[in-house]
Amino acid sequence: MFIAATSIGFKFLGDHINPAQSFFFRNIIALSLVLVTSKKLTNILQVAKPKIAMMLLRGTFLSASLLCLFLSFQGLELATATAIHFAFIPMASIVTAAAGSRSGDASFAMLMGIISYVGALLIIQPQAFSEFEFLAYATSSAIFACTSLLILDNLGRSHNPSSITFFLYLAGALLTIPTLPFVWVSPQIIDYFIFAGLGISGWLSQILLTYAISRTSNLFIAPFQLIVVVFVSIFDLIFWGTSFGWLALLGMVVIITSTITNFIKFYSRTMQTKSRNERKWHAT
Secondary structure, three states, X not given: OHHHHHHHHHHHHOOOOOHHHHHHHHHHHHHHHHHHHOOOHHHXXXXXXXXXXXXXXXXXXXXXXXXXXXXXXXXXXXXXXXXXXXXXXXXXXXXXXXXXXXXXXXXHHHHHHHHHHHHHHHHOOHXXXXXXXXXXXXXXXXXXXXXXXXXXXXXXXXXXXXXXXXXXXXXXXXXXXXXXXXXXXXXXXXXXXXXXXXXXXXXXXXXXXXXXXXXXXXXXXXXXXXXXHHHHHHHHHHHHOOOOOHHHHHHHHHHHHHHHHHHHHHHHHHHHHHHHHHHHHHHO
16 A cells, blocks of 8 residues: 555656656655664664675665656556556566475465466556557566565565665665756645655555565565555546556456455465464473
8 A cells, every 4th residue: 555655646746746856855754764763773784784785786676666667657557557567576476486385375376476467467558558668667667676576585584674674765865866966846845745755655665565575475475566556546547537448447356356365365374373383382
């Protein structure tokens, strides 16, 4: 939901403010929130020290991904651009997991990921394929996002979410600073409130995503992210009057169904694991 709110905010701002400028404000606000909610900057640096370079690399990839996504909003419908961006995330997780776990749970998660992928593809509007420049932006955003998520899958298991999020937004701020003299326009009062919302939603989404991946495999998390496409599609209909054909509506139903099914399976597995651990504890 927070990721969807970020996309909507950038779509609103894109009419009069360059995405790089909006992205800069978002990064600075989110970076400030990480510092405020963490105990000390020295603790963040100390915990992250072994893999600072990898965290900055992940931040660079994700920043490039989001900038490409927000640029694609200027020529593509919000739902279509978001569907392209998120469609390949479960597929990337499936490819990397194919040589890994062969458990029934992993196979089920792979199946849900494939179904969600198909659902996202159904939402993409056919006219998008005539907008080659903006289609290229959206596709590039998907590639960068997949790379970033795969790096996070490695980092999230051994590092504090605050450290990972701090370097994510630090990398984003450093990347956008050089562009500001070329894209800067004076924001309106309402824009600053939207910037604040973008920063808060960005901070929360990354903290929660990093925490979730630290508790389980990205393979199980990725299908849940496709629900963002459904939220964005609904807002696209409400605020911009985008009309959807029956294929797009079917895609939304497919994503919702696979997400609910994956949640039930995931929750059931978690409860079974908890029950087994409790029995072992009582036995000892």
